[in-house]
Amino acid sequence: MTSLPTSYMRAILGPRDAALDAVLRESLLEHGMPTIQVDDNAGRVLQLLTMLRRPRRALEIGTLFGYSTIHIARGLPEGGQLTTLEMDPEAAGLARRNLRAAGVEDRVEVVVGDALEHLAAVPKASLGMAFIDADKKSYPAYLKAVYPLLEPGALLIADDAFAEGDFSAESEADADPERETKAIHAYNRAVCRSPRLFSAFIGTENGLMVSYKG
Structure with a gap:
């Protein structure tokens, strides 16, 4: 799949904005975080979808240093709240600082630990939106x-839907690119074939799969 050239979208x-620029500069250059955050257009798409859906409760799986988190x-x-889940305590700590610098820390809870364990305790039909961008x-x-945690009318969004690139930085040391692809x-087949979801690709740099729960 192809998308518009990054240079064109940037132009x-x-x-x-200055806050996002500072978050990227500090996280990537000063802290050496991997450059696997969503691209700028994908971040804007996430923010736009959130603005349109207006969820009271949202969930993100895979915080990294909080770039997508800030957009959501x-x-x-x-009064809306976002819970974001991150396995790496160091990344979670940096994300909290970035959220504070961007002025959105009051809307976000950063949870460190296994995502599936956390999800098991979330009430059913309680989320208006969820974003998945963790180990593939x-x-x-x-x-x-x-x-089952999504309420009727909720949005489910997954990054890297084009299944292209190197995902090793988002996985453990024994990452298997073929398995992850x-x-x-x-995932794509499941959401697109489900009679309970309406799904479509959005052509960001790595592709977003957006699904609506009827």
């Missing part, structure tokens, strides 16, 4: 765990 959308938090309605091999498991394809 049309204009430069990112910016799109929340007044677990996408089918995340789908199974998250689906197959897992993304399995």
Whole structure:
């Protein structure tokens, strides 16, 4: 699949704002975080979808240093809350600092630990939106765990839907690219063939799969 050239999107959308620019500079250059955050257009799409859906409760699986988290938090309605799940305590700590710097920390809870364990305790039909951007091999498991937590009319969004690139930085040391690619394809097939979801690709740099729960 192809998408618009990044240079064209940057020229049309204009430069990112100062807060986001500072988050990227500090996280990537000063802290050496991997450059696996969502691209700028994908971040804007996440914020736009959040603004349109206006979820009271949203969930993110895979915080990293909080770049996508900031975009989702910016799109929340007044009183809306986002819970973001991260396995790495160091990344979670940096994300909290970035959220504070971006002025959205009051809307976000950063939870450190295993995502599936946390999801098991979330009330059913309590989420208006969920975003998945963590280890790719677990996408089918995340789908199974998250689906019952979505309320009717909720949005389910997954990053890296084009199943292209190197996902090793988002997985453990024994990452298997073929296994992870197959897992993304399995996720895509499941949401697109489900009679309970309406799904479509959005052509960001790595592809977003957006699903609506009827």
